[in-house]
Amino acid sequence: MAAHECPHHSHSRQKLLLAAVVGVAILILLVVVLTWAVLRPSKPHFVLQDATIYAFNLTAGVPAALLTTSIQLTVSSRNTNGRIGVYYDRLRIYAAYRGHQITLPTLLPPTYQARKEVAVWSPFVYGNSVPVAPYIAAALSLDRNVGTAMINIRVNGRIRWRVGSFVSGRYHLNVDCPAYISFGGYMSNTVVVGSTIKYRLILNCHVHV
Template structure:
């Protein structure tokens, strides 16, 4: 008799475990389905960044192939999402030349970009840094402006967790060559670049 009772309890436990497993799988499936539907409706896209211009201050050519200057760049950001807002947190920017950092890292205040909006530089100001590098043969300087930080997505009242943001903007500055298209502004020269940046989230 006791064996039958034990068998009965074992069967009950197995059935209960199966029901829990089925409920868990159903829950996971429903959550995945909801996420898929939301993603299909919202169609989230990465933010876009554009290197708008670069301004050269205090240009000094000390040798035939060496220059020194202070460079200020302006980067604009665009949120291409029609239903999603973007928070930028802990952004910082710096310039590199030939894989070496040549400017201090500049902190950028946190900012929010509403749906489908284009605004000026996330920093509200350009990135400043001294440049001391060899010029290319055609009299141009190739800099790489990098930005690192975090992004959060906002859908209605829901705000996601933070995701890493990496932006790289190639700045080809035609200093002192025949293609020099700079505009003299006081004691500086401003170059309109309008170059798209690569973005990884």
């Protein structure tokens, strides 16, 4: 007669196996959490280095005024962590004026940044005959008469942290770089190139992760 395994022993063995798997998973999670707490990843440091304006024209229109913008930007990011790498995913950059987006978003290439490394992007942002609200048109007309306007260069996307072979989930990244731009005339921080004006800015950006 064949021997049969006791159901009670079989059930106990399954519970022990499950407990062992759970224990290993908790141990791995604890190691990751402790490593993360010790290293304390800090957010990257973004700088708006310069902006070359090729077009910034407001024209009257019905029912809304139309704004045409073409700007080339140089934006850099420095990984401030000494032991953690940073993956940049799905970054989009655009220009805004008084909270109103005035250009299409431009996609930045995915980038991996090793510790203390610097990444530099030089994208174009542009908008062709973008309708703007009446209050935006009025404010922009006033700023152009004064000769100076504040434009916000914004970067939105996702980042991931890398510690050794461990890569975290994605975190939201929001960057805001305010820049004062003068229209016409000459200032000490501008270089006129044909019909374009290049602004050497070197401005720190506000970064939220």
